[in-house]
Amino acid sequence: MANNNSSILHFKFDVSTFRLLGRELITDRITALFELVKNCYDANAENVEIIFENLNPISEKSRIIIKDDGLGMTFEDIRDKWMVIGTSNKRRKRITPPPYNRIVAGKKGVGRFAVDKLGGKLVMKTKKKGSSVWHCLETDWTKYSEEEDRQLSLAFEELEDKKLFTDIDNKYWAESANKDEHGTLLEITSLSDSWTENDIIRAYKELSKIVKPAFSVTYPFNIRFVVPEYSAYNNRMVESIVLAKATLSYNLKYRFDDSNKTYYQEYLVEEKGTIKIKEKPAEIFGPIGFTLYYYDQEGKKNFTKEDRIDGIKVYRDGIIATPFAEYKAKRDEQKDLFGIDKRRWSGFFEKLSTRDIIGWVDITDELNPEIKDSTNRQDFVDNREWAALKDFVINQIHQIELYLKHKKEITKKKNSEILKKADNEISDISKKIDQIKKNSFFASPEVETELDDITKRLGVIKNTVSETSKDFVQLEKDKKQQENIMFSLVSLQAYAGQISHILRTSIGTIKRSAEFIEKWIPLKQKYDKSEKHAKQVFDEMNNLSKAMNFMLSYAEDDSTFEYFGIKDAIAELFDDIYVSLFEDNGIKAEYFVEDDFELSYNKKAFQDMFGNLIDNSVKALRNIKDKRIKCTAYRNNGSLVVLFSDNGIGVPEENRDRIFDVFYTTTADLGGAGLGLYIIKSRLESIKGTITLEENEFKPTGATFKIIIPLKD
Amino acid sequence: MEEKMNVSIVYIDDAVKMKNDAFIDDIEDVVNEVKYFEKPSEGLTYIKQNIDKNIIVILDWKFNNSSVQGENFLNDINEISTLVPVIVFTGADIRAADANKMFDGNAFSCIPKDASTYELVTTIRKAYDRIQNDIRSVMEKWILKQDEEKRNKPYMRSGDRIYTLNDILASIRKQDEFGKETTRGIMSLATELFTNNMRGK
Numbered sequence: 001m002a003n004n005n006s007s008i009l010h011f012k013f014d015v016s017t018f019r020l021l022g023r024e025l026i027t028d029r030i031t032a033l034f035e036l037v038k039n040c041y042d043a044n045a046e047n048v049e050i051i052f053e054n055l056n057p058i059s060e061k062s063r064i065i066i067k068d069d070g071l072g073m074t075f076e077d078i079r080d081k082w083m084v085i086g087t088s089n090k091r092r093k094r095i096t097p098p099p100y101n102r103i104v105a106g107k108k109g110v111g112r113f114a115v116d117k118l119g120g121k122l123v124m125k126t127k128k129k130g131s132s133v134w135h136c137l138e139t140d141w142t143k144y145s146e147e148e149d150r151q152l153s154l155a156f157e158e159l160e161d162k163k164l165f166t167d168i169d170n171k172y173w174a175e176s177a178n179k180d181e182h183g184t185l186l187e188i189t190s191l192s193d194s195w196t197e198n199d200i201i202r203a204y205k206e207l208s209k210i211v212k213p214a215f216s217v218t219y220p221f222n223i224r225f226v227v228p229e230y231s232a233y234n235n236r237m238v239e240s241i242v243l244a245k246a247t248l249s250y251n252l253k254y255r256f257d258d259s260n261k262t263y264y265q266e267y268l269v270e271e272k273g274t275i276k277i278k279e280k281p282a283e284i285f286g287p288i289g290f291t292l293y294y295y296d297q298e299g300k301k302n303f304t305k306e307d308r309i310d311g312i313k314v315y316r317d318g319i320i321a322t323p324f325a326e327y328k329a330k331r332d333e334q335k336d337l338f339g340i341d342k343r344r345w346s347g348f349f350e351k352l353s354t355r356d357i358i359g360w361v362d363i364t365d366e367l368n369p370e371i372k373d374s375t376n377r378q379d380f381v382d383n384r385e386w387a388a389l390k391d392f393v394i395n396q397i398h399q400i401e402l403y404l405k406h407k408k409e410i411t412k413k414k415n416s417e418i419l420k421k422a423d424n425e426i427s428d429i430s431k432k433i434d435q436i437k438k439n440s441f442f443a444s445p446e447v448e449t450e451l452d453d454i455t456k457r458l459g460v461i462k463n464t465v466s467e468t469s470k471d472f473v474q475l476e477k478d479k480k481q482q483e484n485i486m487f488s489l490v491s492l493q494a495y496a497g498q499i500s501h502i503l504r505t506s507i508g509t510i511k512r513s514a515e516f517i518e519k520w521i522p523l524k525q526k527y528d529k530s531e532k533h534a535k536q537v538f539d540e541m542n543n544l545s546k547a548m549n550f551m552l553s554y555a556e557d558d559s560t561f562e563y564f565g566i567k568d569a570i571a572e573l574f575d576d577i578y579v580s581l582f583e584d585n586g587i588k589a590e591y592f593v594e595d596d597f598e599l600s601y602n603k604k605a606f607q608d609m610f611g612n613l614i615d616n617s618v619k620a621l622r623n624i625k626d627k628r629i630k631c632t633a634y635r636n637n638g639s640l641v642v643l644f645s646d647n648g649i650g651v652p653e654e655n656r657d658r659i660f661d662v663f664y665t666t667t668a669d670l671g672g673a674g675l676g677l678y679i680i681k682s683r684l685e686s687i688k689g690t691i692t693l694e695e696n697e698f699k700p701t702g703a704t705f706k707i708i709i710p711l712k713d
Numbered sequence: 714m715e716e717k718m719n720v721s722i723v724y725i726d727d728a729v730k731m732k733n734d735a736f737i738d739d740i741e742d743v744v745n746e747v748k749y750f751e752k753p754s755e756g757l758t759y760i761k762q763n764i765d766k767n768i769i770v771i772l773d774w775k776f777n778n779s780s781v782q783g784e785n786f787l788n789d790i791n792e793i794s795t796l797v798p799v800i801v802f803t804g805a806d807i808r809a810a811d812a813n814k815m816f817d818g819n820a821f822s823c824i825p826k827d828a829s830t831y832e833l834v835t836t837i838r839k840a841y842d843r844i845q846n847d848i849r850s851v852m853e854k855w856i857l858k859q860d861e862e863k864r865n866k867p868y869m870r871s872g873d874r875i876y877t878l879n880d881i882l883a884s885i886r887k888q889d890e891f892g893k894e895t896t897r898g899i900m901s902l903a904t905e906l907f908t909n910n911m912r913g914k
Contacts, residue, residue, distance in 0.1 A: 500804075500806060501775070501804040501805050501806075501826075502804070504804040504825060504826045504827045505728065505731075505804040505826045505827075507826075507827040508734075508804070508825070508826040508827035508828060509730070509731075509734055509735070511827060511828075511829055512734060512735040512736045512739070512829060512830045512833075513734075513735040515735065515739070515829050515830050515831065516735035516736075516738060516739050516830065519739070526738070529738045532733075532738075533735045533738070536733060536735070658777070661727075661777035662728075662777060663727075663728035663729070663730060663777070664727075664728075664729065664777065665729055665730060674728070674729070674730065
């Protein structure tokens with residue numbers, strides 16, 4: 001009974017806590033290794049040796065040793081700090097002892113439990129300089145899990161001697177040592193998984209990022225791998241990523257203006273083919289250092305493996321801020337922290353990707369306090385400051401993109417001019433030689449033969465130059481065309497929104513009609529309306545098919561692009577596909593193709609457009625006596641022009657602007673969904689064509705559509 | 714038979730085919746009327762002219778070839794009266810930005826175009842309940858309960874003007890300055906009485 005007798009209760013830790021702190025907090029073995037190496041850095045170590053022994057297959061002899069020459073610990077440190085969960089000296093002191101003055105990398109005081117992810121048993125040996133013994137501590141995580149298993153196997157009430165996390169014994173002993181030695185050694189055994197060579201490669205690669213590539217430290221931080229099983233990594237120093245021979249490099253700094261107590265940030269601005277570094281007051285995320293290296297194809301050759309170029313990292317006080325050690329075998333799954341590869345707005349070809357740049361953002365705990373690691377250590381806390389920092393980084397990359405684009409244009413223009421000039425020069429020389437020949441009645445026959453030879457050779461060179469020049473122009477055109485095709489794909493993203501709008505609306509209409517029928521038919525009520533809605537279901541289904549075919553036309557690959565004769569394609573429509581429809585409705589349909597030529601496009605898509613127009617005309621003609629449809633095609637200014645007319649009821653003046661809108665229809669009663677003209681318009685837009693409603697050809701009533709499709713020469 | 718609601722539905726959607734939608738035929742028995750408008754301006758005019766009726770608006774969100782969109786019409790409706798619940802009915806993908814606009818515009822709810830009639834009717838009923846439970850509706854009901862004769866007699870004076878109960882009713886419905894002030898006044902009076910009661914116990 002709760003009454004006034006007060007009492008005090010304490011939290012206790014279940015034995016399973018070891019899992020929560022270790023294997024469940026640290027998601028990956030490499031991250032675990034990373035955390036432990038970070039501790040070495042924080043202990044002012046200069047050299048870390050990571051020894052992997054008997055990794056594959058796993059046996060009792062398998063072990064990982066992480067050995068550093070850092071500060072080491074005293075017995076009291078072990079008892080009062082290492083053994084007390086959550087203690088982190090590093091939270092109090094943000095800087096390691098002098099002369100290193102490193103800003104500490106770990107903060108949470110749980111990095112030591114990362115060991116559990118690597119293996120079940122840890123022996124730690126540590127000592128400070130001057131001490132005559134190594135303090136040795138054995139933590140056997142398997143004891144914890146055995147106790148946990150035992151507890152789980154019993155009912156809660158049966159547990160009389162329930163051991164808590166804090167009740168498990170850990171063995172301590174001392175070993176004699178040389179006074180000058182110092183540092184910490186972690187020996188991990190009972191490994192949980194075997195390590196293949198690939199795993200070692202991963203670990204190596206990720207650790208090569210731990211200290212910033214060009215980080216100039218008076219007190220170095222070296223990591224050495226000792227892996228007897230895999231000779232390529234045995235006795236190998238972890239090297240920083242290669243930075244030599246970048247095509248472009250920028251280093252943006254910041255400064256503090258004492259007069260107005262403001263931080264100023266450097267940033268990049270592209271202006272007509274040059275990049276300038278300018279300055280502005282620091283943004284909300286605080287002042288940062290930003291180093292960016294760009295590699296073109298030539299520059300990338302300096303890398304033994306292209307995947308060493310992998311985008312932009314964030315370093316806090318000189319050490320990588322988030323453990324990107326979360327290695328993904330597939331590059332596409334790797335974390336794109338700044339969303340560099342996700343940018344998809346226009347200009348597909350001019351975007352740089354994480355495969356083109358290496359860079360790092362330097363932040364500090366002091367100046368950028370709002371850029372925080374998220375608790376899972378896989379990202380930053382998504383706040384306004386982080387969003388602004390992302391924008392800043394993307395914008396710097398964008399300036400380089402603009403620069404490259406302009407430079408390319410300038411080079412292009414220059415090259416084309418040089419070729420043209422060369423062509424002219426050769427013509428000039430040819431003319432001069434001709435003149436010499438004409439005037440050189442005094443020349444010897446030998447000289448004349450020589451001159452003839454020179455003229456011939458010049459002819460060959462001239463042809464080559466002209467051909468090259470033509471090739472160059474053609475190449476540019478081809479590229480442009482390729483870009484046009486991409487353009488239509490990119491705009492597909494915009495259409496996707498429209499299409500889902502169409503589908504959702506149609507599905508809703510069908511659903512509610514069906515719902516209506518289902519509800520009222522059994523009640524034997526609203527029979528007429530049920531019939532109406534049954535028809536609506538049918539019509540709407542047809543609209544869905546139409547919308548689906550429209551989408552599928554995008555899904556078809558380039559191989560459906562074919563050369564076909566305009567005349568044949570139109571003839572097929574009028575003389576074959578629609579002939580019975582015309583006959584059934586008493587329509588006189590005629591076509592005139594004034595200039596027969598071939599078009600490279602999707603023939604079916606081309607015919608579908610006219611199919612939609614014909615469908616509309618048939619509806620518009622239903623109450624007209626003398627029904628006519630006429631189609632005329634001709635070539636004009638590098639475009640195909642098609643006029644399509646009927647003498648139907650026409651389009652009322654007030655609706656002329658709306659007929660190409662999605663869902664706009666005047667024939668809803670005939671199942672019109674307002675999709676046909678919208679589809680034609682969208683399709684034409686994707687190939688840079690147009691459709692417009694013109695003054696009607698037939699009088700007094702009717703409609704004439706004009707379609708323009710640009711042709712390539 | 715579902716309980717009939719004393720309400721007019723104003724449905725504004727530029728997709729013409731929606732005027733044949735089954736939900737309109739389905740709900741005709743449970744509401745007073747369903748008015749379809751292809752052009753928002755005509756719908757707004759109708760709301761203005763019929764403000765003395767209970768109205769629920771069903772509003773499309775994306776309008777083709779128009780710079781004026783659902784959000785603008787939502788605000789226009791709010792200007793006419795904040796008493797009219799607006800249900801946004803849209804086929805578009807609603808992003809956070811749109812949701813914010815709906816929230817700012819005091820929209821009652823947002824329903825996707827592929828919803829069933831049942832979902833639509835359920836939402837309409839909720840909107841109707843809100844109208845019913847609004848303090849203004851309670852006042853309206855009370856006034857309408859009085860007999861016609863009493864409603865046409867001078868009831869109170871405010872400033873230079875003398876108001877009959879019918880005048881007050883019109884003001885409350887239109888939410889003009891006097892209507893708003895009266896609503897606020899009665900609201901605080903009710904609160905006062907209610908809390909006095911509590912203290913009394």
